[in-house]
Amino acid sequence: MTAVRIALTELRRLTDSTFAKVALVAMVLVPSLYAGLYLYANKDPYAHLDGLPAAVVVQDRGTTLADGQRLQVGDEVASTLVKAHDLDWHEVDAAKAADGLREGDYAFVLVVPETFSADLASSADFTPRRAMLEIDTNDSTNYLAGTIGDRVVEQVQDSVAAQVSRTAAGQLLGGLSTIHAQLGEAATGAGQLATGASDAHAGSTRLRTGSAQLAAGQKDLAAGTAQLSSGAHELSSGLATLDSRTDALPAQTAKLAAGARQVADGNAEVAAAGRRAAAAGSRLTSGLDALDKELPARLAAAGLTDEQVSAVLAETSQLRAPITEANGTLQSTSNDLDRLSTGADQVADGAEQLATASVGLESAIDKAAAGSASLAKGADRLDSGQRKALAGAEQLSSGATALDSGLAKIDTGAATLGTSLADGAAKVPNPTAAQRKAVAQTIGAPVGISSDSLAKAGSYGAGLAPFFLALALWIGGFTLFTRARPLVEEAITSRWAVLPVALGGWLAPVVIGFAQALLTWAVVRFAVGIDMAHPWQMLGFMLLVSMTFMAIIHGLMARLGDSGQFLALILMVVQLVSAGGTFPWQTLPGPLQALHHVLPMSYAVDGLRALAYGGPGLHLGLDVAVLLAWGAGALVLSTAAAHRVHRARRQAFVTGAGGVGAEPVPA
Structure with a gap:
């Protein structure tokens, strides 16, 4: 009998009555109900x-x-x-x-x-x-409610901390802007101070030079005031002498004026006589001129010849020369006398003015003598004051020198201060309002998370789906073998029937397991709505998982019977805690970590994750290989179990307890 015929026979047995059919349908629905309802209830609880x-x-x-x-x-x-x-x-x-x-x-x-x-x-x-x-x-x-509360408190704590940090950072940055502005103003003021200090230094330098010159001038002036005092005393003494000697001057100048006036009057009379003599000389000369013009004609009329006339004219000309010369002398003397008279008048006028002025002069000399005495006293006081001024000027020069030295230091310090404040202002941040807000937000929440996932489940339910799908397929196989027989023992008629019987006992549940896997896949994908990155490959992998799990349960029950079914339940529990379906397997205790690397459900979950989330399938080949190895090992176990039945039946036949169809003992 072939394995396929044995499987078909077993399937007919499982559906030979209405109750059997209903039970079979229920067993097919168990994995989809388990996985579907659990994932539906826990698809996204945080939503x-x-x-x-x-x-x-x-x-x-x-x-x-x-x-x-x-x-x-x-x-x-x-x-x-x-x-x-x-x-x-x-x-x-x-x-x-x-x-x-x-x-x-x-x-x-x-x-x-x-x-x-x-x-x-x-x-x-x-x-x-x-x-x-x-x-x-x-x-x-509810325990998880407290866990959710802890998460809420952490979020509130982070939010408040970020708010406080943003507020503090905003105040700090605002203070920096204020400091920057104030430093800028201080730098501007320091620049103005430096300019003023430089100007003050330049002025103090000029003051030092000027005060030195003033001191030197005051020194020269002191020498001059000393000379002035001495000269004033000499002037006072001289004027006093002049005053005593000019007391008789008015009377003397009056006499001088009277004598000068007498001389002037006499000179006026002499000048008048001279003018009369000059006028007579002028008339004589004029008469001779007229005679010279008439004489030639009159001589000719008298009968003189031309030669005689010329001789007479020659003689008269010689006689006229002394008269002309005398007339010139008279004219010149008259003019001199006029000038002498005029000068005498002027001398008389001057003498009279001198006589008049001598009275005022003598009075003025008296006053000048008195004034020169006062001047001498004033010059003494001026000299004394100038000596004090010289001492002050020398102190001023010394102070100006010290001031110039101090202002030179202030000038240098102000320039350094201005430069330092400008440099400091440049180094102090001056963010804009937008920059302050951005920086405050960054300081309030300095760490952000940029999430980049090679594979992402998308929801809590999707994250648990691989684990519960694998577990559902195991439960489906476990439930199925409450009705299915692992071995059709009556079909073991010879040693050659051992393998077909073992495979046939596995194929019938595999067919039902395929229905379970297909229905569970459809419910999870379409009814629950969990996305799958590779849905068709995932369906194929679920069929492989179902085949493997059916083989394992089949092998245990074929070899151990009801004890094998109990062992399958224990194995399910062990795999449930070691498969790493919820928490990472690295968090498991050491013994469970060792089981994780051995048991098949770990590789079923791993392969389903890779196909559901779309992550790198580096382990998918290993997952398939391990599942195939477990399936092959389970089939070897079920074949061994069939062989054991065959040997038992043969032994029974030998002892006479064989049943119908038992294999005869070979010769």
Whole structure:
């Protein structure tokens, strides 16, 4: 009998009645119900946390910052939680929260203590305290609710810390901008100070030079005032002598003026006589001129010849020469006398003016003598004052020198200060408002996460799907063999029937296992809606897993009977905790890690993950190889079990206890 015929016979037996058919359908549905319902219930539990009731109790009294700003972080925390709708938050008082937690109305309670805001602001006065949040849970209602509460508290803690850090960073950056601006203003002022100091230094240099020149001038002036004092005394003495000697001057000048006037009058009379003599000489000369013109004609008329006339004219000409010369002398003398008279008049006038002025002069000399005495006294005082001025000028020169030296240092220091402040202002950051906001946000949350996954499940249910699919296929095989026979013993009629019987006992469950795997795959993919990166390859791999698991359970039951079924249950439990379907297998205890590397479900889960998530399939070949090895080993075990039955039947035949169809003992 062939393995296929044995499998078909077994399938007909499993469907020979209505109850059998219903039972078979139920067994086919077991894996899909198990995997489908579990994954449906746990596909994405975190997506429905908005229905989980939680309470927040705000006891925070708030605080006032140094700048007068009111800080009330507790209310902000509560408001943020309620508005986010991540959970079904209720802001209540402490009593109601405690009652609700005890009665199971709230999964957990978040308490913001009274000093929360004050503790957050405590770093400002250098007495830092950690701001604490309290989480109250009740594991008697649900353990995972407390775990979710811990996650919520961590998120709130991170959010508040980021907010506080952003606020502090914003204030710090704003302070840096203020410092930058003030340093810029200080640098500008220092530049102006440097310019003013340079100008002051230049002025002090000029002052030093000028004060030195002033001191030298004051020294020369002191020498001059000393000479002035001496000269003033000499002048006073001379004027006093002049005053005593000019007392008779007015009387003497009056006499001089009278005598001068007499001389002037006499000179005037002499000049008048001279003018009369000159006028007579002029008339004589004029008469001779007229005679010279008439004489030739009159001589000719008298009968003189031309020669006689010329002789007479020659004689008269000689006689006229002394007369002409005398006339010239008279004219010249008359002019001299006129000038003498005029000069005598002027001398007389001057003498009279001198006589008149001598009175004032003598009075002026008196006054000058008195004034020169005062001048001498004043020159003495001037000399004394100048000596003091010289001492002050010398002190001024010394002070100006010291001032110039000090201003030179100030000039250098102001220039250095201006440069240093400008350099400092350039080094102090001056971010814009947008930059301050961006930097504050970065400081508040300095670490970000850039997630790059080679393979991503997408949801909690998808993450568990490979494990529960493998487990469902094992449960399906285990359930199936509650009805299926591992070996059709009556078909073992010869040693050559051992292998077909073993394969036939495995093929019938494999066919049903294929139906289980196909239905489970369809339910998980289409009904539950879990995405698969390689759906068709995954279906093929599930068929391989089903075949392997059927072979293992088949082999155990063929060899051990009902004890093999119990052992299959134990093996399922061991694989359930060692396959690494939930937590990474590296977190398992040492003995379970060793089992992980040996048992087939570990490789079934690994292969299903690679095909479901689309990750690198580096281990897929190993997974297939291990499953095939386990399947082949299980078939060897079931074949050995069939061979054992054959030997037992043959032994029974030898002893006379063989049944119908028993193989005769060979000769």
